Amino acid sequence: MKDRLTKEEVLHVADLARIKVNEEEIEKYQVELKQLLDDVEKVNDVVGYDEEILIAPWDHDADLRADEVGEMINKDAVLKNAPSHSGNYITVPVVIGESEGA
Amino acid sequence: MSKYIPTIGIEVHVELKTKTKIFSSSENGYGQMANSLVNEVDLGYPGTLPTLNEEVINLGIKAATILNCKIRKQMFFDRKNYFYPDNPKNYQITQNRTPIGYDGYVEIEDNGVKKKIYIEEMHIEEDTCKSTHRKDKTLLDFNRAGVPLIEIVTKPCMTSSHEAKLYLEKLKELLFYADVSDCKMEEGSMRADANVSIRKNESDPFGTKAEIKNIGSISNVGLSIEKEIERQTKLYDNGETFKEQTRRFDDKLGDTVLMRVKETGNDYRYFPEPDIPFVIITDEMIENVKKTIPMLPDERREVYKNLGVSDINTTKLVQNRSLSDYFNELLNEKINFQVASNLLLGDISAYLNKNEKLITDTTLSKDRFLELVKLMDDKTLTSKNLKDILDDILESDKSIKDIIKEKGIENITDDKEIREVIKTIIEANPESVNDYKNGHDRAIKFLMGQVMKETKGKVNPGLAMEILTEELK
Amino acid sequence: MKYLEKPIKEINDLLKKGTIKPIDLVEEAFERIESDKDLNAYITLNKEEALEKARELEGKEVDNLLFGIPIAIKDNILTKDLRTTAASHILDNFIPIYDATVVEKIKEKNMIIIGKTNMDEFAMGSSSRTSYFGAPKNPWNNNKISGGSSGGSATTIAARHVPFALGSDTGGSIRQPASYTGIVGMKPTYGRVSRYGVIAFASSLDQLGPMTQNVLNNALLLNVISGHDSHDMTSSHREVEDYTRLIGKDIKGKKIAVPKFLMSDIVDSEIIEKIESVIEMLKENGAVVDYVDMKYLDNAVTLYQIIAMGEASSNLARFDGIRYGLSAKDPKSHEDLYLETRREGFGKEVKRRIMVGSYLLSGDNAKTYYNKALSIRDDMATEFDKVFEKYDYVIGPTTTTTAYNLDDPMDDPSKSFMDDVLVIPVNMAGLPGLNIPVGFDKNHMPIGMHIIGNKFQEAEMYRLGSFIEKELDLDLNPKGGK
Structure with missing residues (x-):
């Protein structure tokens, strides 16, 4: 068993999380994430669990909301909180690359 | 160029016709002032939580029903995590593990031959915000953020661009007729992605696929599939290979262009959405939704033909949903349906188009229309007569008899x-x-x-x- | 003037008679807070608005017990027009445009919001030392932590600044600081209190609760903040009962389970001894106490790391510098905006947890670990269900040690979770948990007992808590003199 993650593995996670890491931090995470995984390996040792999962301790099933328009917020309030805006729009530096999503 | 067998799968996103968004009570609207249809939930403000719109579930059940899908009785949502400026929470609430519908099909007809296009699954999710790219910045309009979507995914079961187009036309017609969505591709309320690969023999494994994203019209879906098959064929013929990739269709080039090569699969870190409890779909809910499904296009075509309406009139009627709905009100009457369809598709359609009206905007009640059909059928009125009095018939409440009299039309019918x-x-x-x-x-x-x-x-x-x-x- | 330390009913009488006015209470609260500035209990004080609100209340009828009473709110709970930072640089200029549901409820009762209390950044920590604004101090010993993440709320209550505070608890964040500072802290059943307007840490574990100097006040505040909220689909429809109704009632015949794990050698012997003495007292008063084996308790911290970090990595993705909050200056691209905003805005521990959570959900890890964790979580909840078929309460110590030094090292990440090893299972199962002060260690630092109840049995828990409170009759004022 290797005792640390590769640098690439750490960089992949940092990229997913949009967390900037320097060389020192990369090294720290290489070890720390691996240790954590070993810790978490323990869940593999627990016997007796079935296939039921508990996502959250909900005490009831979903109530559905009636399809009626409610209050919306004033556009000015929206723009006031946004660090960068122009006209009626919130803005970001020009987006390069396409969405990864659907 | 050698011959290959194409394999095509289609993913379609349609925006649902609801009053409010999927997870908030702000308005689901199109073409309004930017950022005027939002609340704190749509903007992903700290502390906000989703509330699930009942109508979204109903329309999901409806879509699943008309696409012959099995409906999941207990489902939850998942978070799909990825950063992008159009994604307010930087995760999208979707259904990864428990899609509302699965194992369905849509039947297409190609030159009289019927074929089932199999639906793998259909799930509910939220739309992203709309971004417009300018020279130095990207403008974000959150009116679309949180608009309800269903994504419908076929199995890789189509083998030509023609089939793909027939499938999309059929899907669009069904969803539109069932009032699930406007299906306006030009407004983005229906969007299609096509997965295309080719292989030499049926017994070969599927070839490397390219996904063409966000194609803006059905004809472009056809075109982009053809172009993609051509591109892949050339590569294989030259002994080359390619990596799995995402492409898009460029209108101006009339061809697909590379967006990105998938180095590894996307790592969306899906996990069950803890903010939304299990959604239970009861038989009663399904029954209630079924009651709201109108007669669907295939059945309409069948019924019209059986009533003696010509093939061409049948096709035209079904293409115009409001006329077809109007026509459906008459099905139990004893009239000449060919005459009735001629009337609707002829002078009445011309009037409606000219005046940009729907038939329901006119004064042509069912009874008056029946009277008109009879007068035309027994030849009391000539087509020339009809032209003279049609405006009055459609715009006033006067009885048709009175109108005829006023216009001095006293045909000698004796x-x-x-x-x-x-x-x-x-x-x-x-x-x-x-x-x-x-x-x-x-x-x-x-x-x-x-x-x-x-x-x-x-x-x-x-x-x-x-x-x-x-x-x- | 020491009105604020009087029993709530007396204050209420004085207000009703007009002997005092709400403004007297507000002024007194600010005097107390200002003379204790170095405790660093608050991130933002709401002085002008609180005084104005107090004046506004002068003409109004004193229509409820909490009318005109000052309250402190943890700074991860949104207050309209009042800065809410979650103790993070990334939100240090964030002015909410809406009130959390609990804040609306508090305002409806005409309670007066005094300020926003210090905490661990995004509630991630168990000593409040991850706060961007520096750690609050323990009123019992200013060199010690007051615990976390609701450390500021614990501090302000223990120091008698105000009678009421709100905290939040994801893995012990109300109960552990309550134990360290000698106050009463309740984490209600998951779904009892709306989470709408609470900056989410781990959505399936987070719950708000009252932090007070005594059991009665605790129950009174729970009465106010409980109830279904149409904005929070996970909030319960259960009717809100009067949570004070069993206070002072007998405990004869009540059945209590003590899981052996909670009394094992992971806990300091001084604490074990104290809890044992309380158990003896309870037995003498007619309670039946059994030591029981419970499965999965020792897995709770591991499960917590997977589930809480996973959810947190997703919940904190929204802080990207686009719609609100801190935004990096002159970014070269949107990716640069993300990276720089988050680099500058998040503290070390928050970044670490986001990294951990992202890692545990990435690739095949979600399948291998996350789903398994959810499955064991289900079994853990079932294990509690079984115990509650036979018992009214599960009890044990709240913490393994008493409050430690502010300058103890912070770099051992698992130490932070081990602080909460005894309280985390309650969040996993969605149960209510209550901390009751039961004494002091040799350095006169408070020791707390943890009472776990079955779902929605908060009133029953206050019965036991109030009984212990009355029997022990401790002096819980750090300055002495009750």
């Missing part, structure tokens, strides 16, 4: 009266009668002209011709 006039004319024109009897067809037209002249055009030409022919025997 056989005897017409026969009298005809007899007089025959007596006065022995030469023409002779000519007719000697086989000169033109003579009868002259005689008809005389009849019309004598009656000032108030006889039904068809009827007059019938009697004239009889009298000439």
Whole structure:
């Protein structure tokens, strides 16, 4: 068993999380994430669990909301909180690359 | 170029026709001022939580039903995590593990041959915000953020661009007729992605696929699939390979262009959404939704044909949902349906198009329309008469009889009266009668002209011709 | 003037009679807070608005017990027009445009919001030392932590600044600081209190609760903040009962389970001894106490790391510098905006947890670990269900040690979770948990007992808590003199 993650593995996670890491931090995470995984390996040792999962301790099933328009917020309030805006729009530096999503 | 077998799968996103967004009560609207249809939930403000719109579940059930899908009775949502400026929470709430519908199909017909296009699954999710790229910045409009979507994913079961187009046309027609979505590709309320790969033999594994994203029209779906098959064929013919990739269709080039190569699969870090408890779909909910599904296009076509409507009229009627709905109200009546369809698709359609109206915006009630059909069918009214009085029929509440009277249309519908006039004319024109009897067809037209002249055009030409022919025997 | 330390009913009487006005209470609260500035209990004080609100209340009828009473709110709970930072640089200029549902409820009762209390950044920590604004101090010993993440709320209550505070608890964040500072802290049943307007840490574990100097006040505040909220689909429809109704009632015949794990050698012996003495007292008063084996308790911290970090990595993705909050200056691209905003805005521990959570959900890890964790979580909840078929309460110590030094090292990440090893299972199962002060260690630092109840049995828990409170009759004022 290797005792640390590769640098690439750490960089992949940092990229997913949009967390900037320097060389020192990369090294720290290489070890720390691996240790954590070993810790978490323990869940593999627990016997007796079935296939039921508990996502959250909900005490009831979903109530559905009636399809009626409610209050919306004033556009000015929206723009006031946004660090960068122009006209009626919130803005970001020009987006390069396409969405990864659907 | 060698021959390969294409394999095509289609993913379609449609925006659902609801009043509010999927997880918030702000308005689901199109074409409004930017950022005017939002609340703190849509913007992903700290502390906000989703509330699930009932109508979204109903429309999900409806879509699943008309696409012959099995419906999941207990489901939850998942978070799909990825950063992008159009994704307010930087995760999208979707259904990864428990899609509302699965194992369905849509039937297409290609030159009389029927084929099932299999639906793998369909799930509910939220739309992203709309971003517009300018030179130095990207503008974000959150009005679209949180608009409900369903994504419908087929199995890789189509083998030509033609099939893909037929599938999309059929899907669009079904979802539109069932009131699930507007399906306006030009407004983005329906968007399609196509997965395309090719292989030499049926027994070979699937080839490397390319996904063409966000294609803006059905014809472009066809075109982009063809272009993609061509591109892949050339590569294989040259002994080259390619990596799995995402492409898009460029309208101006009329071709697909590379967006990105998938180095590894996307790492979306899906996990169950803890903010939304299990959604339970009961049989009662399904039954209630089924009651709201109108007669679907295939059934309409069948019914119309059985009522004696011509093929071309049937096709045209079903293409115009509001006329078809109007027509459906008449199905139990005893009328000439071909005449009724001619009326609707002819002068009435022309009027509606010219005035940018729907038939439901006119004063043509069901009863008045039935009366009109009968008057046309028994030839009381001529098509020329109809043109004269149609505006009045569609714009006023007056009875059709009154309108006819006001316009001075008093057609001589009495056989005897017409026969009298005809007899007089025959007596006065022995030469023409002779000519007719000697086989000169033109003579009868002259005689008809005389009849019309004598009656000032108030006889039904068809009827007059019938009697004239009889009298000439 | 020491009105604020009087029993709530007396304050209420004085207000009703007009002997005092709400403004007297507000002024007194600010005097107390200002003279204790170095405790660093608050991130933002709401002085002007609180005084104005107090004046506004002068003409109004004193229509409920909490009318005109000052309250402190943890700074991860949104207050309209009042800065809410979650103790993070990334939100240090964030002015909410709406009130959390609990804040609306508090305002409806005409309670007066005094300020926003210090905490661990995004509630991630158990000593409040991850706060961007520096750690609050323990009123019992200013060199010690007051615990976390609701450390500021614990501090302000223990120091008698105000009678009421709100905290939030994801893995012990109300109960552990309550134990360290000698106050009463309740984490209600998951779903009892709306989470709408609470900056989410781990959505399936987070719950708000009252932090007070005594059991009665605690129950009174729970009465106010409980109830279904149409904005929070996970909030319960259960009717809100009067949570004070069993206070002072007998405990004869009540059945209590003590899981052996909670009394094992992971806990300091001084604490074990104290809890044992309380158990003896309870037995003498007619309670039946059994030591029981419970499965999965020792897995709770591991499960917590997977589930809480996973959810947190997703919940904190929204802080990207685009719609609100801190935004990096002159970014070169949107990716640069993300990276720089988050680099500058998040503290070390928050970044670490986001990294951990992202890692545990990435690739095949979600399948291998996350789903398994959810499955064991289900079994853990079932294990509690079984115990509650036979018992009214599960009890044990709240913490393994008493409050430690502010300058103890912070770099051992698992130490932070081990602080909460005894309280985390309650969040996993969605149960209510209550901390009751039961004494002091040799350095006169408070020791707390943890009472776990079955779902929605908060009133029953206050019965036991109030009984212990009355029997022990401790002096819980750090300055002495009750």
